[in-house]
Amino acid sequence: MPELWTKDKEFEFFEISSNLVTIQQLFYYGEDFRYYAYWPKSYKGGKSTLQSRNALIGNFTEKFVVDLLQDFAKSRNLYAIQGAICDQIGLTSKSPADVVLCRENKTEQRIEDIIAIFEVKMSIVWNWEYTTNGLKCLGDFKTHQGNPGLLRSDSMLKAIGKSINIRVSGYGASHIPIVILGNTPITEYYTEKVDHLLIAGIIQGFWSLNTKPLDDNIETLKQTDKKGFVRIDSYCEFLDMLDKLLIEKQNFFSAMKTKNQLGKIIEIASQERSLESKAEKFLELIKV
DNA sequence: GGAAGACATTACGCGCTTGT
DNA sequence: ACAAGCGCGTAATGTCTTCC
Numbered sequence A: 001m002p003e004l005w006t007k008d009k010e011f012e013f014f015e016i017s018s019n020l021v022t023i024q025q026l027f028y029y030g031e032d033f034r035y036y037a038y039w040p041k042s043y044k045g046g047k048s049t050l051q052s053r054n055a056l057i058g059n060f061t062e063k064f065v066v067d068l069l070q071d072f073a074k075s076r077n078l079y080a081i082q083g084a085i086c087d088q089i090g091l092t093s094k095s096p097a098d099v100v101l102c103r104e105n106k107t108e109q110r111i112e113d114i115i116a117i118f119e120v121k122m123s124i125v126w127n128w129e130y131t132t133n134g135l136k137c138l139g140d141f142k143t144h145q146g147n148p149g150l151l152r153s154d155s156m157l158k159a160i161g162k163s164i165n166i167r168v169s170g171y172g173a174s175h176i177p178i179v180i181l182g183n184t185p186i187t188e189y190y191t192e193k194v195d196h197l198l199i200a201g202i203i204q205g206f207w208s209l210n211t212k213p214l215d216d217n218i219e220t221l222k223q224t225d226k227k228g229f230v231r232i233d234s235y236c237e238f239l240d241m242l243d244k245l246l247i248e249k250q251n252f253f254s255a256m257k258t259k260n261q262l263g264k265i266i267e268i269a270s271q272e273r274s275l276e277s278k279a280e281k282f283l284e285l286i287k288v
Numbered sequence B: 001g002g003a004a005g006a007c008a009t010t011a012c013g014c015g016c017t018t019g020t
Numbered sequence C: 001a002c003a004a005g006c007g008c009g010t011a012a013t014g015t016c017t018t019c020c
Helices: A007-017 A054-075 A153-168 A171-175 A188-199 A235-247 A259-269 A275-285
Strands: A079-084 A097-102 A114-121 A127-131 A134-139 A178-182 A206-208 A229-231
Touching: A007 A054, A007 A127, A007 A134, A054 A079, A054 A097, A054 A114, A054 A235, A114 A153, A114 A235, A153 A171, A153 A178, A153 A188, A188 A229, A259 A275
Parallel strands: A114 A178, A178 A206, A206 A229
Antiparallel strands: A079 A097, A097 A114, A127 A134
16 A cells, blocks of 8 residues: 655655765755755754755656556556646646646647646655765754745745636636645644635635644644535545545636626526536536 | 757745835 | 745756757
8 A cells, every 4th residue: 555755755755866976966965964865943054045955856756646646547547747848738848747646648638638637845854964875864843944845925925826827828728726835833823815716716625634734643723614625644544535536527717797698698598408407508608 | 850958937945134 | 023025956848059
């Protein structure tokens, strides 16, 4: 059974990456002659900002998500694809979807073949020290100065922005759920917002795949009121969330119209026979 | 016409400053 | 105290310009 995000995964990241790039590209080198993944809160010396790790962790976490989705995808005759392109909904080669669930085993997808879009926003969560004796975990994200993953406001805003970009590039994506996958909690400041994003239909969830982001059994937010954010605690729970996400076809819609206009639209739509065709007519009419 | 090189755009995550 | 947002270095692409 695949594992969610753990310290082991981060260990694996540094292990694999140290074969690709130098130690100096993965760790800060402090004035205390120690190599750190993040600057510890206790560290007071001169600091630098590492950029060389960003692309590596981005790629590693996206692959991690693809692996995690693999069994679920296979069981439904679907594929999990990294860097998917679909020009009609704003997923260009310059700005592809991190990961999608889809019907064809290729990078370029038709809208109707995309089942779900996942935006991956994960970083190194714990702090690590590289020593000649190997890698040592120094503590959780409360012990270092960096602010990882979805705890950063700009990461949240980037995720929201990209999702809205997809929603406004055309009506083609109206049926596709968008989920943000992270490996940290979110800040108090965003708890209401993620619920509003869910209710408004823009983003179908912010899910953290890190069950225990803090050491010493310190609790973190499990979920928000409306489940706009959810901390996923097991692989089974993850599968369950995916099931619920895909079980029923949903439609995103939005508009800014007068009550008069809306009333007319409802009146016309309600003349259709079945509930479904009423909905279809409604969705068709609010587009113009 | 096609290769090489220059330049532009986008994304990644994080330290830092600004603003409330 | 803490969220917002700027700007950084790097990598991967895409596009335009130059030269043979």
